[in-house]
Amino acid sequence: MLIAKELREMIVAAINDAVAAGEIPPVDAPDFVLERPRLKAHGDWATNAALALSRNLGRSPRDIADILARRLQEGTEAQGADGGAGTLRSVEVAGPGFINITLSQDRVLGELVRVANEGETYGRWSFGEGRRFNVEFVSANPVGPLHVGHGRWAALGDALCKLLEAAGYAVDREFYLNDYGSQMDVFAASVEARYLELAGLEFEFPAEGYHGAYVADIARALLAEDGGRPLQKPPDERRSELGERAYRMALSHIQDSMASFGVTFDAWASERELQQAGAVEKEVRSLIADGLAYEKDGAVWMATSRFGDDKDRVLVRSSGAPTYFAADIAYHLDKMARGYDHLINIWGADHHGYVRRMQAAMEARGYPDGLEVILGQLVNLKRGGEPVRMSKRTGEMVTFDELVEEVGRDAARYLFLTRSQDTALDFDIQLAVEESMDNPVYYVQYAHARICSILRYGSGKGVDLSEDVPGMEILRLLESEEEADLALKIFEFEELVRDAAMDRAPHRLTRYLEELAAVFHVFYNRHRVISDDAELTAARLFLVRCARQVIRNGLAILGVSAPESM
RNA sequence: GCGCCUGUAGCUCAAAGGAUAGAGCAGCGGACUUCUAAUCCGCAGGUUGGAGGUUCGAGUCCUCCCAGGCGUGCCA
Structure with a gap:
């Protein structure tokens, strides 16, 4: 059993026993x-x-602690009465009334055996009970390459999905394409202008067009593909054909970027398809019919103020064109209709003003808690300390692909996940590359590779590397401080996965893995694993294999590889 | 103006209301005839933006103030 769970039960039992014995007045076990x-x-x-009890009981916390400590001690002695060892080695009262617990060696070793037995499923939970989650992230406009900021959402979204899966939820990853509306027209016009330019014809670049070099790249690819055939067509037809093909090209590029980053989406939802299927218009009519929307000043308004x-x-402009909001309502209802129990959207902090209205719409449609929005602060890209200006319109930008190419997929993923999404992320490309050897991701991966190296060395020495769990008499040789520290750090993983999943905080995992790697490195520097002492070697091999397993499991959730050698 | 996020070591950041606020980087000094020195050990570094308050106990919760970011469209 999870150590923390067992200890909690023991403490609650101690409180109840103390009450039953009349040592403390009747009281419900408090939050502690x-x-x-x-x-x-x-x-x-x-x-x-x-300390928590003393608040309700009005008695000295030290006195209560003494009582509970004695109960815990007696409890663990009773556990050991049948010959085995109890859970606790010692219980001490300290400070204002803290109860400090030291585990028995056998309890620690028993937990280690559980880690080994559970293997790659260690750290997985079932409290999600298979509830279906839809996590929508990245969702960039398909009008060009992804930029660095999208990379953060890709890394965050995918890691969050993996965390939720580890918690027992059934998760689908979804990318929403805003492939409808004015920005697509501007994109088509921009590509067409470059296309005409490349063909040596007169062209007029749209005033608010996309200036990035990639627009010309797309135009060049289109021209190479069709040899200029569309030039024979009427302007309207020409533009829509070029726009459509450019869209397909941009989309395919985005899909390739995500695939090579290791993010696999279960669905690519299209706003245009929703519009063309009439889902948006239908929803607007339905909202009016249900008294949730009304006409005013020539436009259709949704009464979101009634929902916070x-x-x-x-919803519909006086021009007759639906807003993005209207489409988004239809889209989110479509997701719910597909059977999800819960929706999570990852949005940039610049969409903050949009959250409440979207949740108001969901509430109006009967899903008051159906939509959860995770807002992430933006990425400030730097190079050698100097901010890199980024604007899709002017085309000054570092693309996501370039970043991954330059710093590597593992480092990019990991660095994106080192900070809480509540904090703006300074990402210095030069630093990420230059100092790659001091990069925390390598620190963690190195611990994994080192353990693999130990096993390779042992194999060369003819040490028995079978996966069998050594008996307790051998495991008890793990009695040094560093070995105990490593074991206890390993055990933190299980609860950490649960807490990080519930708090939507993958970044906690990076911090933890660095701590785990650090404890391992300390152990490594103090003790030899492979030695002439066959039993001690077996015990230590078992310990480092457990550590390796947890590093693997943790890196897997982050989507970072665990190399066998570096 | 109003709303949200942030403010912690020189830098980048951690710390479900707990004990002496921790890591990494940068700085200084040490450790490889030993399983990978991409490592380890030591030193130094702080009025947790400021002021009040709640609590046995506050970086954490409340109020006010200061600074930065974002938002506050019939844009997406």
Whole structure:
């Protein structure tokens, strides 16, 4: 059983027993903290249960702690009465009333065996109960290459999905294409202008057009493909054909970028298809019929202010064109209609003002908690400390592909995930490349490669590397401080996965893996794994294999590879 | 003006209301005839933006102020 769970149960039992024995007045077990203390002197685990109880009981927390500590001690002695060892080695009261707990060696070793037995499923949970989640992320306009900022959402979205899957949810990844509306027209006009230019014809570049060099690249590819045949067609037809093919090209490029980054989407939803199927128009009519939308000033408004929005929002402009909002309502209802229990959208912080109206719409349609929006702060791209200006319109930009090419897929993924999405991310390309050897991702991967190296060395020495779990009498040779530290750090993984999934915080995993790698490296520098002592060698091999397993499991959630050698 | 996010070591960032606020980088000094020195050990570095408040206990919660980012469209 998860150590933290067992300890919690033991503490609750101690409280109830103390109440039953009349040592403390009747009280419900309070919320209390059970954590791994920062200071080693405070034991393997510590709880503030006595401090929490003293608030309700009005008695000295030290007295309560003494009572609980004695109960815990007696409890663990009872566990050991049948010859085996109890869970606890020692229980001490310290400070204002903390109870510091040290685990018995056998309890630690038993948990280690569980890690080995569960293997790649160690750290997986089932509390998601198979509920179907749809996570929508990246969702860039298909009018050019992805930029660096999209990379953060790709890394974050995919890692979050993997975390949710580890928690037991059934997750689909979805990319929403805003392939309808004015930006597509501008894109088509921009490509057409470059196309005409390349063909040596007169052209007029649209005032608000896309100036990036990639537009000309697309035009050049189109021209090479068709040899200028569209020039024979009427202007309208020509533009729509070129625009359509340019869109397909841009989309295919985006799909290639995501695929090579290792992100596989289950669905590529199209706004245009929704529009053409009449889903948007139909939803607007339905909202009016249901009294949730109304006409005013020649436009159609949705009464989002009745559901917590600051004011009502336009669904259909007085020009007759539907807004992005109208399409988004139809789109999100479409997702719900596809059977999802919960929707998660990852949006850039610049869409912050849009969240409330979207949730108001969902509430109006009967899904008050159906949509969860994760806002991520933006990426500030730098090169050697100097900010890199990025604008799709002017074309000054570093593309996502270029970044991945330059710093590598693992480093890019990992660096994107080192910070909370609530924090703007400074991404210095030069630093990521130049200091790649000091990059935290390599620190973690190196620990994995080192363990593989140990196993290779052992194999060369003829050491028995079968995956069998050594017996307890052998495992008990793991009695050094560094070995215990490594084991206890390994055990943090399971709860961390749960907490990170619930808090939507993949970045906690990077921090943890660095801590785990650090504890391993310390162990490695103090102790030889492969030695002349066959039993000790077997025990230590077992320990480092457990560490390797957890590093693997953690990196897998982040979508980062675990190399066998570096 | 209003709303959201952020403010912690020289830099980049961590810390479900807990004990002496931690890592990495940069700086200084050490450790390889030993399984990978992409590592490890040590030193130095702080009024957690500021002021009040709640609490046995606040970087964390509340109020106000300061600074930065984003938003506040019949744009997407």
